[in-house]
Amino acid sequence: MKWNYKEVGLYQESKEYVDSLIIPMNPISFGVQMKHFSSMHEFMGILTMEVEKQLKGRLLLMPELTYWSEGQDKADLIEIWKIKLAETDFKHVFWITSDSEWKRYEDELPGSLLWIPSIRLEHLEEGQARQMMNDQVHQMLDMLTQSWNK
């Protein structure tokens, strides 16, 4: 389910079936990496949208968690999420990102970190981009269903 009025309503009605939370994470910057980060944001948007479409009924897709690539402490971010997540009933929490910085925080994150290298979609042809995107989506679906069946 998406983070909008209608589907959050659906989530509240059928909470017992929705046990997974997906949190996409993306850095921002006005510096040299601005372009790179915007491309990551696009990639993440398409990826999570497709995954949500496939597994709509069991997961809630949060809006992208955006943070400054420099000057914002990731540990602080984790702290507040830990507190907030403890108040919910989600059994599976997935943090999805293309930012490799998070690998260092993997053990502290409540839930599982899925690190997916970003594809530069703008350099690819339409059909090729679609194919690569499909592959990524399938990989992610596999990861999610696997952790459900554990």
Added chain:
Amino acid sequence: MSKRNVSRRQFLNYTLTGVGGFMAAGILMPMVRFAVDPVLKASASGGFIPTSQKVSELTAEPIRVDYTFDQIDGWYESQVTNTAWVYKADDGKIVALSPVCKHLGCTVAWNTDKEHPEQFFCPCHNGRYTKNGVNVPGTPPIKPLDVYETQEKDGILYLGLLKPHEGA
């Protein structure tokens, strides 16, 4: 000079009629277009969207067929790719099922659950449907999968509106 058989009056008349005619046509044409527009639209495919699937290649085994269309959804206009599960039934009729699970809207797939082969399976809450789209009792879905209207044109499969399942 035999060529001077058009008088000044006649010449002006001709030109004025000509120019006036063009102007009248310029004004009237769009009006006529607007008036008959609904007629022109109805002659289009009637909501059927072409897929890339050749009808002759369909078998009894359900396959995934994608089709793309422009969707205007509130603020956004976007290209949407949807999927249908299509197969040829025993009586030769083409069946196109919506992949959207009637429980909470996940996407079902054919034959992906090893314990229950030859069924549509929803990975979210283990919902199952038989090949004709009817939900298996005892699994979460309470309704059969929706069915697409189908059409064949030049050997290509066209998908129409989604209808609730009939043989429920």
